Amino acid sequence: MENKTENKDITEISFQIILYAGNGKANAMEAIQQAKAGNFEEADRLIEEAGEELVKSHQYQTKLLQKEASGEENPINVLLVHSQDHLMTSMTVRDLAVEIIEIYKNK
Numbered sequence: 579m580e581n582k583t584e585n586k587d588i589t590e591i592s593f594q595i596i597l598y599a600g601n602g603k604a605n606a607m608e609a610i611q612q613a614k615a616g617n618f619e620e621a622d623r624l625i626e627e628a629g630e631e632l633v634k635s636h637q638y639q640t641k642l643l644q645k646e647a648s649g650e651e652n653p654i655n656v657l658l659v660h661s662q663d664h665l666m667t668s669m670t671v672r673d674l675a676v677e678i679i680e681i682y683k684n685k
Contacts, residue, residue: 598635
């Protein structure tokens with residue numbers, strides 16, 4: 579019984595990580611398009627929003643890390659691995675979007 583509950587919790591957390599990371603990535607990609615069009619205020623707003631979404635995603639990840647650091651094991655499944663990959667990729671996209679926007683601003 580407990581194992582099913584733990585798996586359900588991990589699945590829910592994984593989906594939350596994916597949701598917020600996906601939102602952050604989408605905002606970062608849209609920010610690049612706005613900068614490309616010369617809409618730098620909107621690009622900056624979207625980058626800020628991307629950061630906020632990624633913070634939410636990271637908070638769910640932190641819950642898992644804290645649980646493990648306290649000695650409790652987290653069940654690992656493919657969805658959890660995918661969520662971690664999605665979060666890290668989205669963070670990288672946001673970081674690169676910031677740099678790309680600066681390039682557009684300095685053109």
